[in-house]
Amino acid sequence: MKRILFPTDFSETATNAFVHALEFAKMVDGELILLHSFELPVFDNQFVPENYMVIFESLQLSQFEMFKDEIPKLRAIAEERNLAQIKLSHRLMDGDLVYNIRTAIKEDKIDYVIMGTEGATGWAEFFYGSNTANVLTDIKVPLLSIPAQAIYKPIKTIGFTTRFRPKDKKALKEVIAIAKLAHAKVKCLYVKTSDSDVDKQTIKEWENDFAQEAVEFFVVSSDEVKETILDFVLYKDIDLLTMLTYKRGFFEGIFNPSLTKKFATSFEVPILSIHLKE
Known part of the structure; x- marks a missing residue:
């Protein structure tokens, strides 16, 4: 069974990508590992508040509560699409997103990563300074990126x-x-x-x-x-474009707004990025 990592911030973009992730998991006979990553604030050593640990524990608890509240919503989406049989497990991690993704890939023996892209122009924002762009250069398993406006349809x-x-x-x-x-x-x-x-x-x-x-x-x-x-x-x-490079500059050039503008909303196509070993 294939293991698919699905990083999510529970935004609309991520929820849309979750539908694609469910369908992909069904197609490859896979399971989904949901990852919610968050960063705790860093305080200057000279100004560490007396209740430092209380603040951190409170923030961790709030993240956990949000995570706990959102998971049933995702399970409901799976049930609505008759995909409740897809196994879902969860990881809640603090720290840098890219580092956490790399850690999860190693520890959970991940085969694919599926992520939603941000921004009104989909790919443009995705490849300009976003966390997902950094993921492209840092992971060695196939990454399926889903533009925000990409409505799921069967891959033909x-x-x-x-x-x-x-x-x-x-x-x-x-x-x-x-x-x-x-x-x-x-x-x-x-x-x-x-x-x-x-x-x-x-x-x-x-x-x-x-x-x-x-x-x-x-x-x-x-x-x-x-x-x-x-x-x-x-x-x-x-329906799905495969790109065989993780060179970020190439992606930034191909999906900049001046190029994608003429295609408007008709150009919201998922990308499967495959890392090429030298």
Whole structure:
């Protein structure tokens, strides 16, 4: 059984992502570990109040009470979607969110992390200075990020960006395994720029290697890589986009407001980020 970590602050964005997490858990035969992380205040040593421990215990208690109140609401959502059979367990941790996620991944042997993204433009806020952006660079398991406005729908088409590297092939096999569980097809995109070094023979070898799978390959010649990926997602009806990089600068560029503006609300597509081992 797959173990899925779901960090939540119980916001509307997180609650929306919880629906996606439930459905993903059903698809991969998984269980959800809910993580609520909070940070206690830091006092200057010169001004530590006499009731220092009382303050900390009070804050911890308030976080616990909120956690205790919110969990039944999430269970109710699972019941409404006929997914009450999905196993839910919980972690309440104080400290830095990214550190806590890394700790939970190690201690709970996590296979996937699913998080909601913030902001009116979904991906834009997500990749600009948010906690989730930091998670991208710090964890080594697949991360499924859910934009705030992304309404759940069954996955029928998975987009996969590639540069036809050997390590990309391993990632594609992982994506195909997910696609089979979802009864979905995979559409692979290679953006061939003026300085691309991938030859036709390599592309043909990939097509032959995956000829028996529900996979299509698309090669688009363009020096506008980011815009081409966005167009691909929109016009190929991609339900889930797989990105094979944790380089934050790339994500910041591809999902900035100037690019996503022309797609408006129709471009709220979840991203599955897969860490590539060198």
